[in-house]
Amino acid sequence: MAAAASSLLAAASASTSRAAISTRRPRAAPAAASTPSSSRSSCPPLRASSARSRRGRFFIAAAAPTMQPPAVSRVSAVVDVDLGDRSYPIYIGPGLLDEPDLLQRHVIGKRVLVVTNTTVAPLYLEKVTWALTHDNPNVSVESVILPDGEKYKDMDTLMKVFDKAVESRLDRRCTFVALGGGVIGDMCGFAAAAFLRGVNFIQIPTTLMSQVDSSVGGKTGINHPLGKNLIGAFYQPQCVLIDTETLNTLPDRELASGIGEVVKYGLIRDAPFFEWQEKNMAALLAREPSALTYAIKRSCENKAEVVAQDEKESGLRATLNLGHTFGHAIETGLGYGEWLHGEAVAAGTVMAADMSYRLGWIDEPLKRRIFDILEQAKLPVAPPKGMTVEKFKKIMAVDKKVADGLLRLILLKGPLGGCVFTGDYDRKALDETLRAFCDN
Amino acid sequence: MAAAASSLLAAASASTSRAAISTRRPRAAPAAASTPSSSRSSCPPLRASSARSRRGRFFIAAAAPTMQPPAVSRVSAVVDVDLGDRSYPIYIGPGLLDEPDLLQRHVIGKRVLVVTNTTVAPLYLEKVTWALTHDNPNVSVESVILPDGEKYKDMDTLMKVFDKAVESRLDRRCTFVALGGGVIGDMCGFAAAAFLRGVNFIQIPTTLMSQVDSSVGGKTGINHPLGKNLIGAFYQPQCVLIDTETLNTLPDRELASGIGEVVKYGLIRDAPFFEWQEKNMAALLAREPSALTYAIKRSCENKAEVVAQDEKESGLRATLNLGHTFGHAIETGLGYGEWLHGEAVAAGTVMAADMSYRLGWIDEPLKRRIFDILEQAKLPVAPPKGMTVEKFKKIMAVDKKVADGLLRLILLKGPLGGCVFTGDYDRKALDETLRAFCDN
Structure with missing residues (x-):
């Protein structure tokens, strides 16, 4: 499926920009208020096989392959998280949930369990189910809708995911999809890590917080009454799909919460990004699409670089905290x-x-x-x-x-x-x- | 500590026997009732660093290093589980819990949590605590004693381990020790995999079942009400320490249960071992030490070979089921x-x-x-x-x-x-x- 789908997403024309992620400090961001991603551009989708063999790179845009009818993709950027055979792409762009094959190529098996919550389900569950099954009658989708909020990030709520998976008779060839914010991503990821000792999973983060931070890098887990995230696993997703249009439904307070993590990247390792934020905070708060897309991309690049160097937090990765x-x-x-x-x-x-x-x-x-x-x-x-x-x-x-x-x-x-x-x-x-x- | 301890265990004199584990069918077992391990012999202890770099081998006995005063070790055999940087040794022999440095060399950090149950704690917890702390005042030992039995291999009981670990303020540099049978090993291993997203752990199996099977290979987990072992992780221990004298306290029914798994190895891949069992079943049931030691060693070798080829059960490993x-x-x-x-x-x-x-x-x-x-x-x-x-x-x-x-x-x-x-x-x-x- 991955190979077949890849040709559908070629951009008609675009400039190419690649940069190996190897330096500790990323490239300078533009100091002006306009962002480099302000015009939508496309990129060639990464097949899982090739993505997994590449050293951390990102693509802002790329030329279309020849010999294929051009098809417009909404992917503005792809950031690779380079972890050897656990590498995966982060797709970023507006309307990505309207591109079924982007999601479908990362589904393993015929059964999917979408893990979401009572807030997100009414907004996006139907759309994600459509994206998973459109022109793809072999896949069936189950869902489990958890109560919304950090206070439910506990073992009792996690058990509801296992209950649903077992009752649905899901087997090792299935895929869990996390649809929601950081709590959903962390819980679904840990459930995927532990169900049958590990099944495939995909992150579809719908909050700025999860798009710029928690969905990337494989930290999963739940809280203990005495401390945050004390129980969990390092478990990488198959891909992260960031549809920036999901931010249109995000409350202001949640948007600001995500900006807190964006600021962090500037402070710990990316001075030009911090300076860009100082000049563009009003645009971010006003949800200017190009500003948000740039902030997400730059954040994911920073996170991907750190995680690639220190997946299990033996040192460098701790600075993200x-x-x-x-x-x-x-x-x-x-x-x-x-x-x-x-x-x-x-x-x-x-x-x-x-x-x-x-x-x-x-x-x-x-x-x-x-x-x-x-x-x-x-x-x-x-x-x-x-x-x-x-x-x-x-x-x-x-x-x-x-x-x-x-x-x-x-x-x-x-x-x-x-x-x-x-x-x-x-x-x-x-x-x-x-x-x-x-x-x- | 590992290097310092290794010199204490050198054997005075013994013959050397090494065989690379690479063929699918192991070497033939002796057909006679007497076993090759019937006389206690010693082996050089494996330091973690060297063990992890070796291709699967086992040692029945080995010569002492020169320049060191000979010290008698009770290690009858060491079976290496070859998994690259997750490789580890299985020590087998009578009275191994009387050799503190065998255990201590695999402890990471200053804090140890022993996970055991109400049956095993009165028999061996004091001894294990002694082995962990003897001449080693820097290490402190906590313990959590779970109810005994498969019906407690569930999330509620697992939470008791997390509660104890959090309340004791254990940090990432700590070691979990599983002291008991298969249920304890599976639960402690999964707790170690998930606590703070993964801490060091050691298996001390005290039943024949866990010594010949469940303590080796890194399968950990708990049951779901609807199915066995549906929630868990592949997570390898730092070492497995099998003190065959713990079998002296094992009920007959538990002994027979372990023999069920021993028979399995013969049937799926080791005909000579099956034939040996047919001739030696009476000796096994009578707990003849050399027969038991041989059966454990041969079982661990079979398991180690299979696990080294297929850690995550993509195929071959399933035959163990x-x-x-x-x-x-x-x-x-x-x-x-x-x-x-x-x-x-x-x-x-x-x-x-x-x-x-x-x-x-x-x-x-x-x-x-x-x-x-x-x-x-x-x-x-x-x-x-x-x-x-x-x-x-x-x-x-x-x-x-x-x-x-x-x-x-x-x-x-x-x-x-x-x-x-x-x-x-x-x-x-x-x-x-x-x-x-x-x-x-």
């Missing part, structure tokens, strides 16, 4: 679902910046810029009331980045775009930051 | 824990042999020998009352070996030692076998 140790503590301390993940991360990022400044690792203007951009994005810049110093410390003690009892943090260091992952810092700075941001 | 599709149906249909796993597998093996005979794939004398050896081992040779044809069919429909709706089975074919894994068989033979063994 800037602000997350404080943020997870807020999420756990408040009760899952009170704040959105990106909201907690935003407050956590301000705290990490504050601590980095107290350590003398970044200067005051940078600390200020971080505060300003997150505030402009209408994100929280301090933890909520009720988060005491003790509460932070107690929850952070079970963070996954603790090693042999030592809490390691991602902190900013040097000029914009530099960071460190370290347990070697003055504890006083941590105490001072906590005291500065907490009531007691 | 001879009798298991019928057997799992019995276990699920009766309610988990009514019959022991090996009991259900024994009845399932007789059914598979019967079906193979009806298909004309094996002759009558072989079918008879299979029946006889299992009966001699005091194992069930037919399913229990209450297992109807319909019940078998309904449960087998969700077996993991179903692919695109087709039930594939492991069946015997040709002379002793040959089998096939296939969905290409006459359905009439399956129906006839079910009708012959069921009440209706």
Whole structure:
């Protein structure tokens, strides 16, 4: 199916842009308000076999193969996540759910289980089911609709996925499809990793948060009452399909939450991207399609580069968790679902910046810029009331980045775009930051 | 630690025997009642680093390194499971829990969680804790004691392991130790796979079943109410430590259950081993140490060879499930824990042999020998009352070996030692076998 479908997506005419992803800092983004993706362009779809043999690359656009009637594709960009035989493409573009073969080529077996939630199902389940089955009568689709929200990212809810899979008699040759935000992606991915010890799965993220971060890189899992994401697996999808038009139905608060993670990439490794965000935040908040597409693509490229170098988070990958140790503590301390993940991360990022400044690792203007951009994005810049110093410390003690009892943090260091992952810092700075941001 | 400990275990003098595991059929076992392992011999311990770089080999005994004071080790055999960077050794011998450094060299981090059950804890938990901490004050040991039995191999019980790990603030640099039979090994292994997305673990199997089969090869998981082992992971241990003296406390029925799996290896790929079993069944049932040690070693070698060729069960590995599709149906249909796993597998093996005979794939004398050896081992040779044809069919429909709706089975074919894994068989033979063994 993959080979047959690939010819249907050729672009009529477009320029080619390829860049091997090998440097730590990506290429500079354009400083102007207009983005390089503002005109829709097409790219050749990646067959799974060829995608899996390529070293991390991305395609903004490419020429059409000859000998085939040109067919318009809506794929604006393909970012490859390079993980050897677990490599996969991220397709990005508006209206990708209207291109059935893009999805179908990554389905294994004849049975599909779509995992979604009560919010997303009424919006996109029918469309995804159509995309999976259009001109493809051999495939049958089941679905399980979970309650919506971080507080349901638990073992009881996960069991509903297994129940549905077993009751539907799905076998090893089946495909799970995650349709929703980060919670759905994490739960569906873990269910796919564990069902029959591993079945195929596809990510269709429908929130900005999941499109720029959680759907990429294979981290899956659920929460434990005492801590976020403590139970899970590293398990890579077969592809990630980002239809940017799904953002049209996203609430403003969810959009801002995703921007929190976009800001992160700029801070930890991509200064030009951060500078682009400073100039284009209004366009992002106004959901200007080209701005959103560029932000998603650039975020996925950053994430793909990091994951390709350190899939299982032995070091570098941890830097993607800037602000997350404080943020997870807020999420756990408040009760899952009170704040959105990106909201907690935003407050956590301000705290990490504050601590980095107290350590003398970044200067005051940078600390200020971080505060300003997150505030402009209408994100929280301090933890909520009720988060005491003790509460932070107690929850952070079970963070996954603790090693042999030592809490390691991602902190900013040097000029914009530099960071460190370290347990070697003055504890006083941590105490001072906590005291500065907490009531007691 | 690994390097320091390795010199302590050198044998004073012994002959060397190495054989690369590369042929499908292992070397012939001695036909006589005495076994080649009847005299205790020693072997050089494998350091993790060197073990992981070796192609599958086993050592019955080896010469001592020079320049080191000789120290007696109780390791009778080491079987390597060759899986590239996930390779690991299986240590086999009497009294291995009295050798702390054998265990300690495979511990990662300073924190250990021993997962065991209410039956095994009073017998061996103290000893294992001693072995982990003797002359090793840096390591602290926690334990979680689960209820004993297959019916507790479920998500609720698994959560107790996660609860203990989180409450104890274990971090990624910790080690889970499975101390018990197959249920404990499967659950602890899956917990280790999923806790913080994967931590180190060690198998210390204490039943014959787990020593000859379930502790080796990385299959972990739990049951779903509708089917066995439907939720889990492929996750390899750091080592398997088989202290054959733990069999001294094993009930007769559990011993027989393990023999069911030993018989399997002979039938599917090792005719000389089957012939050895026919001559030595009385010695096995009488727990003659050298007979047991030989049976364990030979079983582990067979399993290691198969797993090294097909870790994730894309084909060959499925042959290890001879009798298991019928057997799992019995276990699920009766309610988990009514019959022991090996009991259900024994009845399932007789059914598979019967079906193979009806298909004309094996002759009558072989079918008879299979029946006889299992009966001699005091194992069930037919399913229990209450297992109807319909019940078998309904449960087998969700077996993991179903692919695109087709039930594939492991069946015997040709002379002793040959089998096939296939969905290409006459359905009439399956129906006839079910009708012959069921009440209706």
